[in-house]
Amino acid sequence: MDKWDSKTKLWMAALVAVCAALPFLQCLSFQFLVNWDDGLILSYERYLSFSWENVFHWFKGGYYFEQVLPLTFISFMCDYAVGGLNPAIFHAQNILWHMIVCVGVFMCFTLFRVKPWLALLFAIAYAIHPQKCESVAWIIERKD
Numbered sequence: 001m002d003k004w005d006s007k008t009k010l011w012m013a014a015l016v017a018v019c020a021a022l023p024f025l026q027c028l029s030f031q032f033l034v035n036w037d038d039g040l041i042l043s044y045e046r047y048l049s050f051s052w053e054n055v056f057h058w059f060k061g062g063y064y065f066e067q068v069l070p071l072t073f074i075s076f077m078c079d080y081a082v083g084g085l086n087p088a089i090f091h092a093q094n095i096l097w098h099m100i101v102c103v104g105v106f107m108c109f110t111l112f113r114v115k116p117w118l119a120l121l122f123a124i125a126y127a128i129h130p131q132k133c134e135s136v137a138w139i140i141e142r143k144d
Contacts, residue, residue: 024091027094
């Protein structure tokens with residue numbers, strides 16, 4: 001039997017998820033950066049409610065600084081449906097995506113036959129690396 005059974009790897013993945021979330025939990029109290037790009041979310045409020053018309057708007061070229069980002073803005077539509085323009089909901093989804101990606105990093109390392117303890121170390125390093133701060137803490141950077 002493998003020394004690192006699936007239950008242990010599951011606990012390791014949960015540890016990675018917790019380590020990914022902890023540094024960013026303070027973001028839940030942050031507001032929109034209105035004078036930066038987050039203000040654009042507010043200016044597109046009429047396109048944030050769920051309707052086929054709004055979904056098509058984002059897929060056919062609802063531009064954000066001449067970038068077409070339909071999946072990003074559809075995820076903003078989900079945030080808006082859950083909590084309106086409550087910035088904590090928008091930040092919570094960014095944290096959730098970061099947790100999912102970090103667990104995915106751990107799983108990729110284990111699939112590549114890296115020792116689980118080393119995969120855990122690499123995944124936690126990725127999760128808490130300062131380079132990821134902007135992508136998680138800044139709402140509009142969900143596009144990363």
